[in-house]
Amino acid sequence: MAYIDPGSGSYLLQLIIGTALGVGAVVALGFRRTIGRLFRRKKKDAPPVVEAAPPVVEAAPEAEASPPPAEPPPAPPDQEG
């Protein structure tokens, strides 16, 4: 039903942005898992006395758990095409 021209350049740019967002999402997920594992290991190794220990935040903050950032890093300004 597209009655307007999406423009080849616009179409391709969106695919690039989509790929970048996908890569960003994978990296963010990997980062969160790694951090999560580290925290879990620390928790296991921690001494049973918890009186003086600060509260452990296991999950990543809400903002990090939200969908990946919409904008990938900017294209170098002088990059052609």
Add this chain to the structure above:
Amino acid sequence: MTTGVVPASFRDPAGFVWSDNGTLYRQINEAYHAEYDALMSSGLYGVLVSKRLLVAHEEVAVEGPRPGAYKTIKPDRVELVSYPYEWCFGQLRHAALTTIEVQKLALEHGMSLRDASAYNVQFHRGRPVLIDTLSFERYEEGRPWVAYRQFCQHFLAPLALMAYRDVRLGSLLRQYIDGIPLDLAAELLPRRTRWRPSLALHLHAHARMMARYGKREIPQSARRRRMTKQALTGLIGGLERAVRKLKWEPPPSAWRDYDETKDHYSAEATDQKGELVAAIVAETKPRIVWDLGANVGSYSRIAASGGAFVASFDVDPGCVELNYRQTVAAGETSLLPLVCDLTNPSPALGWSHSERMSMSQRGPVDLILALALIHHMAIGNNVPFDRLGAFFAELGDRLVIEFVPKDDPMVQTMLSTRSDIFTDYNEHRFERAFERWFEIERREPLRDSPRTLYLMHKREGS
């Protein structure tokens, strides 16, 4: 009253708008049958209307003027059709955010906007709403947003130019009816915008991609690639952040601070003028008022409080911006500020001069306010009185006009740097010229001022 297909409604095979004795209808063609049913059954229509993001409509049993109709709908009518090149920065930004919000909700309901034209947004009861009910299609998983380029050209590019270069560049939309070409926007924007991630991506990189691939087909390898819904949502979110980051603050200007700094009026004259406008509105009960040279809209508000819908025109984008902000802050529903240079008002534009109406084609209205304006037209722009009378008679049936004589301090200031070639500029000549088009109903000299306020109505047949 016009009857027939609205000349601007011809691009989309899904349907078109037509008018029958002043009532607007939209014919939905069979080609759009499935998409329309999806819009209505998905719940999206209900959500958008309840959030006042889409104009409401009712389905009617009226036959459209062309074959191939699936349904006919009667949409709510906006008070006055206005165009993006007549909006201030805040209005265009608000319209952009409305489009984004609509697209986000559409995706949540399994649909997507298939265009993102700024002309599909109109101000209705004080807020921007999408008026094109046929702008939706069922979302197809993996497909990029077909309206991305249009959104960037119609909204992001002009907003960035207005915010980063000069607010007057919004008038480029008058020249480029399908939005500002991205290569032009990229060239006009300051270099520092290349380091703003959102603008670097959606304008600068976008312009280069369009230049490189503009004339080429999309390669087969790219056609097979898909854009996930999560990525598409991310793109829309990025566009929203890009728009939200764009800000513009009106600089101090003579007109912006006119109300506070005017020393050529006594408080008594100002109050009297306001009371006279209120009394005339109460007496003549206009449905629609155009306030020409409205500044920040003080007298427009007086007229609106009398029950009229008021379009509040001014040449200064800063005044219009402040006027619009006040409209939004106060939740005013019957006032629409617009940018307009009366010495060069909006012409008819587009294909066959008929896609966008001229200013006068959107009239005539019930009442014109022309307060503290005539000297700017007659002396500032050398327009003779009879031409001014003809112009006002084209725009409205009644006229409230303030005559500002030569000995007024404002006129004296205007004449201080030029030779006085205006030998006919006096009240007698003014009345004689305007009486060709209007009958004078009232003459009210303003107290403590050399100025006079007139109420006139148009002569039969003029």
